[in-house]
Amino acid sequence: MSTEAEWSGRFGESLMKSMGTPQALLTRGEGCYVWDASGKQYLDFLAGIAVNSLGHAHPVFVDAVSRQAAALAHVSNYFTTTPQLELAERLKRITGAGPEGRVYFGNSGAEANEAAFKLARLNRAGGDRHRMLALHDSFHGRTMGALALTGKPSLRDAFEPMPPGVEHIDSTIEALERSIDSSVAALILEPIKGEAGVLDLPDGFLVRARELTEEHGVLLILDEIQTGAGRTGSWFAYEQFGIRPDAVTMAKGMGGGFPIGALVTFGWASELFQRGMHGSTFGGNPLATATANAVLAEIETAGLVQNAAVRGAQITQIIRDLDSPHVADVRGRGLLIGVGLANPNAAAIAAAALDSGLIVNAANDSSIRIAPPLIVGDDELRVFGERFGAALGAVPVV
Template identity: 65%
Template sequence: MTDTTTDTTTRDWRERQADDLMASYAPALRLLVRGEGCWVWDDEGTAYLDFLGGIAVNSLGHAHPVVVAAASSQAATLVHVSNYFTTPSQLELAERLKRITGAGEGGRVYFGNSGAEANEAAFKLARRNGGRTRILALKNAFHGRTMGALALTGKPALQQAFEPMVPGVEHLDSTVEALEVAMRDDVAALIVEPIKGETGVVPLPEGYLAAARRLTERHGALLIVDEIQTGVGRTGAWFDYQHAGIVPDAVTIAKGIAGGVPLSALVTFGRASSLFQRGDHGSTFGGNPFSTTVANAVLEEIETRDLLGNAARRGPQIRDAVLGMGSSLVTEVRGRGLLLGIGVVEGAAQPIADAALERGLIVNAINSTSIRIAPPLIVGDAEIAEFADRFGAALAAC
C-alpha cells in the first residue's frame, strides 16, 4: 500500500498554500498562529497590531474571555441541530436583533452563515415584493461574490468572468438625482451600503439615506441596507443607518455579529416581514446553537461595556492621529467610528501597507489610493498610540 501521508514539517507553509488551496486569493502575507486582544502572532513569534480585525469581523479582538467561555460551554452542550428545531440561543438572538435594529414586534429574522448569504436572502425577499423584478443598486458597491450578490455588486470587473448575471439589477450613481430618475412603481427594492467598504470606505452623500427612504416609500419599493461591514457597532451606533434617523425595510448583518464565528442575518421590518412564505428560503447551518450562543455573548459584551461609545470616541482619535502626522502621502481620512479609509496619493497604498506589516501593523490597501482600518471595538489608548508610532514609521519609509 502506498503511503500518501505528507510530512508537513518539511514543506514551507507558502508552498503548502500554493499546492493545496484554490488560487482565488493572493498568497498569504503571514502564517498566523494565535491572537490576544488587538494582537496576533505569526509562526516565527513576531507580534502584529491588528488594525483590520479580520476585515471588521473580530469585534472583541482575539481570544476574548467572553467568546472563549461562550464557545467552550456551548460546544460541550449542543453545536448543531437541523432547522426542524429551534434552540434558546436562536430565539434569544432573534429577539435581540429585532431590538437593536429597531425592527420591533413586527420584525422577523432569517439566519445564514455569511454576508453574501444574507444578501442572497435579501435578493429573494425583493423578488417577493409584488412580483416586481427591477432592483436598484449602486455603482462601486460590494454585496458579495455568490451569483445573486455579485449581480448586486456594482463592480463590472468582478462580474465579467461569470456573466451573464442574474437579470433585473440596475446600477446607479450614488446621487439623489440618479435615484429620483430611476425610482418608479415597478422597482422591487433599492439596496445600499451606507459606507462603501470595498471601494475605500466611502460614505454615501449626506442626506442620501433619508431621500432613499422617502422615495422607496412613495413607490412601494423595499429599502434594504447592507450593514455587513458597517453594522454591529462599528460606526458608533448599532447600525450605520441609525445615524441618519431612518428605518429600512430590511437590513443584512454578518462580519462582527459573532466575533469571528460564521453567522449572518437578514432582519425585516413591518410589511417586509410577511413577504417570505414557508419553503421560500433556508440554510442548513444558519442560526445553529453554537454560532447564536457566541453572538449573544458578543452583543451583550458590546452593550454592557459601551463599545458603541468606544467606537464613536476612538474613530476621531485615530483620524486626528493620522492627519497629525503631516505626511504628504495622506490626502484625507473618511468613514465613521472604527471603519476608516485613509486616502493616500495614487499608487501609495500598497507600499504603505507593506511597510506597516514589516513594522508589525496590519492594515489593508483596498485599492491604489485607500487604506482601510477596522480595529476591534475594544481598542484603547495604548493600541492607538502603538498604531500611530507604527503607521507613522511606515509613512516615513515610503
C-alpha cells in the first residue's frame, strides 16, 4: 500500500506539471462508490466529471469491454465493424438526426469539437462566412481549435494567438440578435455551462438562437459533451427546449468510462464534409463503439434517462432542505446540478466533502458541481444528504 507521500511524490516526479496534485489514489470502484489506497470509501457524486453513467464496474460495461477486446479491438478507418455501424445508427435515432444524419467518431469531447470547428469552416454558402460565435465563460476543450471556442481567457492566454475567426458574445438574446448575420458560419454553445458552475442559459435563449441561425443560414452546433447521454433527464438537453440543432457533439457519458466522442450532423449539415477532409486513426474503433453501444442500451432499457430526471429533482430538494447558509441557489437539470454559494469557498466545501467521504467538485470559487452516476438510487441519496450536510457544517460561515 502506498502512503500519500509516496504516491504524490511519484506523481510529481513523472506526470506533466500541467496536472494538479491528485486528491487521492483510488484503487477500485463499485456502483456509486470508490475506495482509495487506504481503504477509505467515497460516494462518487462526480462520476469522473459526468462520465461514468453506469457507475463503476457495472456488469454491462465490464462484459462489453471484455467480449469485444477478446474479439477485435482496432482495425483503423480503412475498415468498418458491426459495433461502429450499430452505434452510428443508434446515435442518429436518439439525437433525432434521422435518415439524413451522419456521424463522425473521435476519441474525446475535444476531438468532437475540433470536428465541429472544421464543419463550421465548410459553411461558406451564401457569402463570405468568416465568423464563428461562441459564448463568454464557455468551455469546449483544450486542443487549439476547441480552446479558441472556449470563452475563458485564463485558459487561452498562454497559447495565443488562437485560430482566427472566433468571437465570444454574452449569453443574452440581445447579444444574439446583434451578432448573428450572413457573415457568421456557426454558433456553438452548451445548453448548460457545466464548467462555469452549471449555469442555465436565459429563458428563450436556445429557441431564439435556433430562429436566428435558421434565418441567416448559420450552423447551430450544440456541445452536449457534458449534458448528453441522458444526464439532464432527456437524451439531450436540447429536447427540453423543443429545438433541433444542425450538429451536436458528445462524449463523456456515452462511453461510460471508455474514451469516445462523436459529432452528429442533421439535414444539410450532413453534406458539408467530403471524403478526405477529416479522420482519426482510433476514431470509431470496435472496442470503443461496442462499449458505448452497451452503455447507451443499458441507459435506455433500465430507464436511466427517467431516473436522472427524478433523482435530480430529489437531490435538489435534499440540498434545499439542508437549509445551509452556504447555499445561495441550486440550478441545473437532471443529474447535472450546480450549487451556487453565498461566499467564494467552494474549494473548502469540496475538501470537507472529501473528508466526509463524498466526491463533488468545485467548478469555480462559488459553485459546487454535482454529477452522480445515472444509476443513483434511494440509498445513495440518503448518504449524500448526510455527507454533504456534514461538509457544509464543517466550513465556517463568513
